[in-house]
Amino acid sequence: MKKNNNILSIQNVSYRYSDAEKDEYAIRNISYNFESGKVYAIRGKSGSGKTTLLSLISGLEKCSEGSILFDEKDLKNINLDEYRSHDIGVVFQSYNLLPFMSVSENIILSMDVSGIKIDNKKARALELMKTVGLKDSYANRKVLKISGGEQQRVAIARSLSYDPKIIIADEPTGNLDKETEEDIIDIFKKLAHINGKCVIIVTHSPNVCAMADKVYDLKTNK
Amino acid sequence: MYILKNALISIFRNKGRNILIGIIIFIISLASTIMLAINNTASDLIASYESAYEKEVTISFNRENMMKKSDFSSEDGKEKAKENFSNISSYTIDDIEKFANSKYVKSYYYTYDISLNGSSIQKVTDEKADDSKKDDFHFDKSHGQSSLDFTLMGYSSAEAMSEFIDGNYEITQITDDAWDNIFKGKYVFISDELASYNNTSLNDKIELSDENGNKYEFEVVGIYKEKSNENSMEMFSNSANTIITNADEVVSITSSNNSIKGKLNPTFIIDDYKNVSKIQKEFYSKGLDKNYVLESNEEKVSSSLSSILNVRSFSVTFLIVTLAIGVVVLFVINMINIRERKYEIGVLRTIGMSKLKLTIQFTLELLIIAFISLIIGTGVGFITSKNVSNTLLSNEIKNSEKTVSDIKSNFGGPESKGGPSLEHGYRGMPNVQAYDKVDAVVNVKVVGELLVIGLTLVFISSTSSMITIQRFSPLTILKERS
Structure with a gap:
């Protein structure tokens, strides 16, 4: 029996870089809870540790103190490669797509890495492209040949490809114009409210914070 | 399966560099084939010499011993030495x-x-x-x-x-x-x-x-x-x-x-x-x-083998130098390759590809190129090694043929023309002939040795990528946002 609805729980987490001084923390003593079906915004100024927090949540780094629980399991005790390829989808500000691959290849690569069993991966990729508002004709285009907004959509489609429970996005609208930003926000809202995902957005955009179900403020620790 | 697919995609994507790697491995395998062929031919010749020379x-x-025991300073001593000598049965x-x-x-x-x-x-x-x-x-x-x-x-x-x-x-x-x-x-x-x-x-x-x-x-x-x-x-x-x-x-x-x-x-x-x-x-x-x-007569036999032993040790030295240079060059190219592909490694790591799978992919890429180059290099080496080793060892081959005919003429002609029949063959005459058959030079042993050399080469030179991947933190690409 689950004690609560939290899909992700950050408990007294602190992080200090290995080359930092003893008392110099990038983030300190943070405790947040995240539930499925909601959009969360984590707001903070530059240097407040947004990226650090994102890397901790996405399992790219391990926290120095405290613990992060996914589905009540401590990330310290689970295989983080498995976690990243199955349970959490990460959308980066710079998209982090592979430029030598086409749109559909980028999405399919994620499915391959996760090892998810899908009969027709190409069809699934087209379906995901439709979800994020990309036409079928983009499937075979190299990602460098499409606009920033479109690349961001591809990145979101990729993060959804293996059906993770959490989507975490780093400044997903940082490089985009206002109209595109609204589109992207819309996609995230649908993912949370319709598809039941837990969507966490690290941002300093007021628009994003305005549409979020809950906003966490990250204080500067320096 | 997708690892192989990724590896193939990467090979075709980095055509220029991979062709360069291919050429290097081709040259190494070509040189190795020829050197191994020379080594094998030399070894055959040596074995032939050794079997031809009766031990x-x-x-x-033991004159030295006798001199030590004798005292030649006086007439008596000289007489005694003579006596001792005549007493030896x-x-x-x-x-x-x-x-x-x-x-x-x-x-x-x-x-x-x-x-x-x-x-x-x-x-x-x-x-x-x-x-x-x-x-x-x-x-x-x-x-x-x-x-x-x-x-x-x-x-x-x-x-x-x-x-x-x-x-x-x-x-x-x-x-x-x-x-x-x-x-x-x-x-x-x-x-x-x-x-x-x-x-x-x-x-x-x-x-x-x-x-x-x-x-x-x-x-x-x-x-x-x-x-x-x-x-x-x-x-x-x-x-x-x-x-x-x-x-x-x-x-x-x-x-x-x-x-x-x-x-x-x-x-x-x-x-x-x-x-x-x-x-x-x-x-x-x-x-x-x-x-x-x-x-x-061991010393005499080995002295007559000295030039061929030199050829053999030269081939081994050359092989080692070639391989050492090859490994260093490949290692460096691989290191540059990995540095340039840090972004790709970062992306693959963030979407959850394990370090092991990544290492396998990068090694596989090199292995595929190495395999193709090895086959071509060995093939070309296979064709040329016959001539090269026969040319290099031609003196040995000629000498041994000359020795056979010399000894026959010393005895007044071959057996068929009234020469003696030698129970143990012609002592000191190896039965050496020019290698006309390629398979005598490049055989299964050589191919096997090459395969081991090739694989070792790939693994040594891909350690650079292995180490980089093991030490790589995916956070790097988050920090280095373009």
Whole structure:
């Protein structure tokens, strides 16, 4: 029996870089809870540790103190490669797509890495492209040949490809114009409210914070 | 499966660099094939030489030891040394047979010589040269009669005729059935100098006599000449007064006349050089005087192999240098490759690809290129190595062919033309031929060795990518946002 609805729980987490001084923390003593079906915004100024927090949540780094629980399991005790390829989808500000691959290849690569069993991966990729508002004709285009907004959509489609429970996005609208930003926000809202995902957005955009179900403020620790 | 797909995509994406890597591996595998082929050919030649040379030991007097024990400072000491020397017991043909009856000894042959005077013929002489050769003090155990005119040299078989095999003597005239008779009866070969000095020719009879006046008649069936120039300042060669016959004839002379002492030089063909000391021990226990030691022909064999051993060690050195340079170059290219692909590694790591799978992918990429280049390199090496190794080793091959024909001509022609039949083949003559068949040079062994070399090369040079991947933090690409 689950004690609560939290899909992700950050408990007294602190992080200090290995080359930092003893008392110099990038983030300190943070405790947040995240539930499925909601959009969360984590707001903070530059240097407040947004990226650090994102890397901790996405399992790219391990926290120095405290613990992060996914589905009540401590990330310290689970295989983080498995976690990243199955349970959490990460959308980066710079998209982090592979430029030598086409749109559909980028999405399919994620499915391959996760090892998810899908009969027709190409069809699934087209379906995901439709979800994020990309036409079928983009499937075979190299990602460098499409606009920033479109690349961001591809990145979101990729993060959804293996059906993770959490989507975490780093400044997903940082490089985009206002109209595109609204589109992207819309996609995230649908993912949370319709598809039941837990969507966490690290941002300093007021628009994003305005549409979020809950906003966490990250204080500067320096 | 997607790892292989990714690897293939990456190979085609980085065509330029991968072609460069391919060319390097091609050159390495080509050089390696040729070097391995040379190495194998050289090894074959060496094995052939070694099997052609019988492993032999001879009995020799331990002069050094004797000198150490003697005191030459006084007349007494000199006399004592002489006495000691004459007390050393000699060995007989029966002893030799006894010695040879050993598990280490495969066979044996010997020469047995005595000194006789000429009765119907005159000694070839140049008095001036002879005067200068007289020593004040010299040990000669068996040649008590060294002042006699001729040396009658008896050989137990054609194998024992090392002067002919080594090229010091050469038959110049011979009767048709000489080789059938020389080991059977009273037949002799004489030197060309002796022949012309006494106006003797083939089928003539010569008569020798011992100190007691007993006469021995022989028929001349062959005339030989000494080829070596050791005595070039003298009028006649050393062998001018040496008359060659078979050992049995010499035995029959010594056994009918006890005062004649012959000099017996046995040669034992043994199974392995490493048993020499065991054989010596065995001979001592069978009655060989401890003032004698056994000497093997190992050094002589290995010195005749020196040039080919050089070729072989050169090929090994060259191979190692090529591989070392290859590994370094590939390592560096790989390192650059990995640095340029940090972004890709970061992306793959963030979407959850494990370090192990990434390492497999990067190694697989190199492995595929290496495999293709290895096949092409080995193929080209396969075709060219035959010529290269034959050219490099052509001297050895020519020499060995020349030796065979030289020895045959020293014996007065091949067996088919009346030459002797040698039970153990032509001693010191390897059966070496030019390698016409490629598979003799590049065989399964070479291909196997190349495969191991190739794989080692790939794994060593891909350690750079392995280490980078292991140490890579995916957070790097988050921080290095473009």
